[in-house]
Amino acid sequence: MTDHDQVLDAFRHQVKSWLQTNFPPDLKDKGMQMLKGDVRGKLSGDAEIWRGRLAEAGWGAPTWPLEYGGGGLNHEQAKVLNEEMQLAGAFNPIPIQAGMGITMVGPTILEYGTQDQKSRHLPGITSGLIRWCLGYSEPNAGSDLASLSTKAEDQGDCWVVNGQKVWTSGADISEWCGALVRTDPTVKKRDGISLLMLKMDQPGIETRPIKLIAGASPFCETFFDNARAEKNDLLGDLNDGWSVGKRLLQHERASQTGNRMTGVKSEPLQAIAKRYVGTTAEGALADPDLRIRLANHLMDARAHGLTISRIAAEARGNVEVTAAASILKNSATGVAQTQAELTLELMGMRGLGWEGEGFEAAELANVRTWLSGKAMSIYGGSFEVQNNIISKNILGLPETTQKG
Ligand SMILES: Cc1cc2nc3c(=O)[nH]c(=O)nc-3n(C[C@H](O)[C@H](O)[C@H](O)COP(=O)(O)OP(=O)(O)OC[C@H]3O[C@@H](n4cnc5c(N)ncnc54)[C@H](O)[C@@H]3O)c2cc1C
Numbered sequence: 001m002t003d004h005d006q007v008l009d010a011f012r013h014q015v016k017s018w019l020q021t022n023f024p025p026d027l028k029d030k031g032m033q034m035l036k037g038d039v040r041g042k043l044s045g046d047a048e049i050w051r052g053r054l055a056e057a058g059w060g061a062p063t064w065p066l067e068y069g070g071g072g073l074n075h076e077q078a079k080v081l082n083e084e085m086q087l088a089g090a091f092n093p094i095p096i097q098a099g100m101g102i103t104m105v106g107p108t109i110l111e112y113g114t115q116d117q118k119s120r121h122l123p124g125i126t127s128g129l130i131r132w133c134l135g136y137s138e139p140n141a142g143s144d145l146a147s148l149s150t151k152a153e154d155q156g157d158c159w160v161v162n163g164q165k166v167w168t169s170g171a172d173i174s175e176w177c178g179a180l181v182r183t184d185p186t187v188k189k190r191d192g193i194s195l196l197m198l199k200m201d202q203p204g205i206e207t208r209p210i211k212l213i214a215g216a217s218p219f220c221e222t223f224f225d226n227a228r229a230e231k232n233d234l235l236g237d238l239n240d241g242w243s244v245g246k247r248l249l250q251h252e253r254a255s256q257t258g259n260r261m262t263g264v265k266s267e268p269l270q271a272i273a274k275r276y277v278g279t280t281a282e283g284a285l286a287d288p289d290l291r292i293r294l295a296n297h298l299m300d301a302r303a304h305g306l307t308i309s310r311i312a313a314e315a316r317g318n319v320e321v322t323a324a325a326s327i328l329k330n331s332a333t334g335v336a337q338t339q340a341e342l343t344l345e346l347m348g349m350r351g352l353g354w355e356g357e358g359f360e361a362a363e364l365a366n367v368r369t370w371l372s373g374k375a376m377s378i379y380g381g382s383f384e385v386q387n388n389i390i391s392k393n394i395l396g397l398p399e400t401t402q403k404g
Pocket residue numbers: 133134135136137138141142143144166167168169170219375378379380381382383384385388401402
């Protein structure tokens with residue numbers, strides 16, 4: 001064993017023993033279920049105790065700097081932590097409690113924020129005590145984000161914001177919002193945008209939840225009527241919001257690559273297939289057409305997983321993301337949507353129930369997964385828009401759309 005392996009092995013032992021002492025056994029294998037009704041609010045009971053212990057150790061945001069409440073771990077150590085948490089049936093609730101904080105706004109503050117902004121905002125994110133939402137999309141600015149018209153005016157002692165955002169995930173339960181706003185309407189569209197951080201609890205901001213087909217209301221219309229933002233809450237340079245905002249989107253895509261730990265051991269698709277469709281005398285899946293499509297999907301999923309592991313291993317910095325995130329986002333979307341479609345098909349009529357005792361919990365859950373999975377090819381930049389980015393920024397093909 002090399003010195004390097006020995007150090008990593010010692011870290012693994014440290015994590016194991018920390019988990020034995022600190023992870024409440026009642027939460028084992030509960031994953032997101034441990035959040036129960038609290039998924040849209042604050043945690044309570046053992047889940048809150050567990051959040052507090054994780055935050056204290058900095059392991060809610062393992063690769064973030066120690067000074068802002070992160071764990072200061074390198075990628076190899078973070079991988080070990082991840083593996084040991086999975087073995088222990090533990091789940092990290094902090095990224096969910098922080099909303100868009102851990103995955104998007106926080107890494108952007110780390111990169112572009114002033115020292116004051118880092119000290120004020122990051123500890124609330126790494127502890128999972130402050131939830132962030134993201135105000136990008138507007139009724140007339142989705143894929144063509146540069147057309148956004150919500151404006152912020154410099155009033156000397158503060159910014160005053162007026163306009164409307166839409167599809168703002170978690171706006172009704174967030175404490176802070178990172179919003180793209182127009183700060184100079186006289187220049188080219190992309191040159192007059194800035195990224196402002198606003199406190200949500202103020203009279204000038206109203207949120208109206210929108211209900212989705214899968215039953216939940218995860219996002220809102222958000223109205224700004226003379227809302228206030230402090231002068232020191234402009235993230236990055238004035239009118240440089242297009243660059244800062246694009247960087248944040250890369251972080252968003254990187255977080256949507258499917259490399260997430262759910263804390264719940266789900267039944268492998270092969271086992272579901274055999275249970276519902278039956279097997280031949282040799283033990284193969286009875287339906288040959290399904291067998292081929294299932295095998296293709298499993299190979300795609302495996303190739304996607306291995307590619308993510310390779311990219312993580314190759315990443316030089318802790319928060320390094322590149323345009324390759326667009327490829328991974330599209331591939332994660334394809335894998336997740338195909339998995340939900342196949343599961344539905346395998347379950348047949350039993351996979352189409354919405355409620356009722358005649359259906360198993362996993363069957364009802366899959367219908368919701370299938371429906372909510374439709375959003376994956378829309379949020380964080382649609383499937384087609386990612387393909388545009390791949391063609392321009394990775395393949396070097398000429399830009400044909402979205403000039404502004
Ligand atoms: C579940 C969910 C959560 C979301 N959360 C947030 C959030 O928290 N904050 C936020 O700001 N936004 C959020 N969004 C909004 C999301 O970013 C937008 O829906 C997305 O960018 C697409 O914009 P749009 O809905 O206006 O569709 P449009 O831009 O109108 O696109 C409509 C269709 O046209 C296609 N299209 C558009 N332009 C092009 C082009 N140039 N080339 C090829 N095809 C094109 C698109 O691919 C799409 O199929 C969320 C969306 C969903 C579904």
